[in-house]
Amino acid sequence: MEIRFARECEKDNIMEIWDYCFNDGPKFTDYYFNNKYKNYNTIVVEEEAEIVSSLQLNQYRIQLNNQIYNTSYVVGVSTLPEARGRGYMKYMMEFMLNELYKKNQLISILMPIDYRLYRKYGYEHCYDQIEYEIDIEDLSGFKSTGSLKRAKLNHIKDMLEIENAYLDNLNGRVIRDEDYYENLFKDVESEEGNIYIHVNGSSDGYIIYFINGESIFVRELYYKNLNALKGMLRFLYNHNTQCKKVNIMSPVDDKIRFILSNPRNVSMKLKPFMMGRIINFKKYLESLNIASNKKSSLVISVKDDYIKENNKIFKINLENNKLSLESGNFEYDVEFNINTISQLAFSYINGREAYLLNELEENKRVIEFLDLIFTKKENYINEYV
Incomplete structure (x- = not known):
């Protein structure tokens, strides 16, 4: 075995594993391997001259706690059935984590099919979304002064402006650019989806949706x-002869629930979405700007x-709004595993919650220090591969 x-030259072999393990359909698979796949970001297990397992590290930039980090999004973790049960996932994950450390990446993310598979490798739940399930007739009362038109590539700059305005106060989001949106158009097309833009003098909203039966x-x-929101909800209602239900994925702080005529008829579910992990604890903390000049x-x-x-x-020193770390045989104030550290670093939990989740007796001084450097925020991310 070699990792x-x-x-x-191994692209076709890896595509065959992807096809076997994931039910994405040929159009999406062709899109993915023509636009996202990179061999130098793909880890494989070779057994007897055959590729039997792989994972991929898609590259993004993430804005986390007011800093921007290059990060690897782990996708496509897959093994052919004849090679399952031999521990290859464990070997690939261990190899991958140490390669990311060598590449000087400080954080990583993944969307789990099962949280239990990845917690053992230090990944932990860091992102949620709200899923609305709405009877389409409950959207009948919305009106707007604008109109909807099918989005084209020349709308990308407008879409970037809308996205930046909408997500301005959210933490952990991907930094998108024009290339990202060009790929997004191809992605949506490969899944037979639609992109429309709301115009009211200027472009002030956009919607990406897929019709799945009713x-x-x-x-x-x-x-x-x-x-713009009301105009797009009305646009969805205009499908009432085709469809009965509307499912909307949104950030936890979205405003849809405040304007629904009868929210009691609406199902609103908090959906776990993404896991995160700290790859380099020392460098991540030293990269932060702390809103306190306390020593x-x-x-x-x-x-x-x-x-x-x-x-x-680690001894963590705070001085002049920056942290410095040194390792040694110190008497420690608190001990956490990398899962808890990752949730703190992604600002998903605060210091008191870290103590609660680890069933520790609260230490006010430690919790206050943790809350100085890890401020709980609303996280949001919406990337699928």
């Missing part, structure tokens, strides 16, 4: 103002079974 990065799945509904320190023991450089006792 390594894929060679350029349901409409809304993947993104971004807007600058409530008039203080904390000693924390970090348990990480897969990246030995994190598996240490």
